[in-house]
Amino acid sequence: MIKKNEIYTVTAVDDGFGGEGIAKIDNFTVFVPYLIKGETAEVKILKVLSTHAFGKIEKLITKSEHRAEPKCPAFFKCGGCNFLHLSYEKQLEIKKNQVAECMKKYCKVPVEVADCIGAENPYNYRNKAQYPFENEIYGFYASRSHRLVPINSCLMQNEKDEGILKVVSEYIKKSKAPIRHLYTRHSRENTMAVLVSKTAKLPFTNVLTKELLSVCPEIKSIIVNVNSKDTNVILGEKNITIYGTDTIEGYIGKTKFNISPHSFFQVNSKQTEVLYNKAGELLGENCGHIADLYCGIGSIGLYLADKAEKITGVEIVESAVKDAQINAKLNGIENARYILGASEDVLPTLIKNGEKIDAVILDPPRKGCHKALLDCLLDTEIEKIVYISCNPATLARDLDILSEKYTISTVTPVDMFPNTQHVECVVRLCRT
Numbered sequence: 001m002i003k004k005n006e007i008y009t010v011t012a013v014d015d016g017f018g019g020e021g022i023a024k025i026d027n028f029t030v031f032v033p034y035l036i037k038g039e040t041a042e043v044k045i046l047k048v049l050s051t052h053a054f055g056k057i058e059k060l061i062t063k064s065e066h067r068a069e070p071k072c073p074a075f076f077k078c079g080g081c082n083f084l085h086l087s088y089e090k091q092l093e094i095k096k097n098q099v100a101e102c103m104k105k106y107c108k109v110p111v112e113v114a115d116c117i118g119a120e121n122p123y124n125y126r127n128k129a130q131y132p133f134e135n136e137i138y139g140f141y142a143s144r145s146h147r148l149v150p151i152n153s154c155l156m157q158n159e160k161d162e163g164i165l166k167v168v169s170e171y172i173k174k175s176k177a178p179i180r181h182l183y184t185r186h187s188r189e190n191t192m193a194v195l196v197s198k199t200a201k202l203p204f205t206n207v208l209t210k211e212l213l214s215v216c217p218e219i220k221s222i223i224v225n226v227n228s229k230d231t232n233v234i235l236g237e238k239n240i241t242i243y244g245t246d247t248i249e250g251y252i253g254k255t256k257f258n259i260s261p262h263s264f265f266q267v268n269s270k271q272t273e274v275l276y277n278k279a280g281e282l283l284g285e286n287c288g289h290i291a292d293l294y295c296g297i298g299s300i301g302l303y304l305a306d307k308a309e310k311i312t313g314v315e316i317v318e319s320a321v322k323d324a325q326i327n328a329k330l331n332g333i334e335n336a337r338y339i340l341g342a343s344e345d346v347l348p349t350l351i352k353n354g355e356k357i358d359a360v361i362l363d364p365p366r367k368g369c370h371k372a373l374l375d376c377l378l379d380t381e382i383e384k385i386v387y388i389s390c391n392p393a394t395l396a397r398d399l400d401i402l403s404e405k406y407t408i409s410t411v412t413p414v415d416m417f418p419n420t421q422h423v424e425c426v427v428r429l430c431r432t
């Protein structure tokens, strides 16, 4: 029986999905963060449960060829990334394996999984960041806590943030302004800086504006967001624009989107384009009437609008429906309409009302599709479904249900979040 606080020499026999190695001590499973398959290490046991244990590397004895030097000094403290100790090639391999394992475990028909499509540049890909401030000190919260880990910059974020952060920090030091977070959003050309403040009125904002523009001339919008409540929600409801415009324009490929502090937008614009192109390829041309279910601000449907005669977007959040309508107008797309409601209620109603739907796009949240929606899809004659998913386990569960009436194509994983364990997938289902 293995014992807590004892040190054992182990070799990882497999890679877990969260950047940990899986080792065996007398056939008992031990999860060891940052250990890579094939590596041997002296490991201290931290916790023993009935079926498995957790350990920590005390000394690495042999190194995997896939081990990379984490480029971030805060890697082992900050809760943002968990794959920085792995070569990018190995990260993609682990993501593909994660998807394949889920398919084997939760889907009764065999499903092929393609190689994970990686990013050209796995760094500086995020277009949105939230940095907590404690007075003039800023950084990120440690994993699952509200303990601030001070850092000057983050490798996943836009490089312009470093200068903006320094200016805001200096400003807080001098003015004692009650700023709790800096929130930035970037598009190809424009930047929005949002100062989340306890009070609506901030001192010397003209000086702050001048300094922000001098380090980042791309700033087209500076907003004070007022949040006096002590909750986990970062943004308050009220936005006061103190410089420039209330919104900036973001792009996925040629499709334009209006971005306000509150609006949802995919965080990795470049890989979103890769994902949507793959979805478009699977969808094919001349798709007739497409139902874009779980449509958010309409991004996928609008991006693929030229493949459809008509698009019906369905989304449960009212502000997202309004944004989708604005975005359709912004792109001069006239064949798209948006319905506020739950996909599992709206689709059956549309069908009951005699609307012919030729193809469906599904992009549900992590919990996957509602069972009633899957039942409705099984009961109707819709030819084609393109399913985009951020959770391979619920994707596999839903594919298992739909496999009763649909043939499943190869699942393609796309790396939208390099250096983290997250993976997005896209797959096509054709009526059999």
Ligand SMILES: C[S@@+](CC[C@H](N)C(=O)[O-])C[C@H]1O[C@@H](n2cnc3c(N)ncnc32)[C@H](O)[C@@H]1O
Pocket: 266, 293, 294, 295, 296, 297, 298, 299, 300, 314, 315, 316, 317, 320, 341, 342, 343, 344, 363, 364, 365, 366, 370, 390
């Ligand atoms: C993963 S996001 C996809 C957003 C969008 N397709 C995109 O790519 O930007 C899932 C969306 O489904 C919405 N949602 C959650 N449950 C829903 C439901 N039952 N019916 C319709 N929309 C729902 C969420 O508000 C969210 O916008």
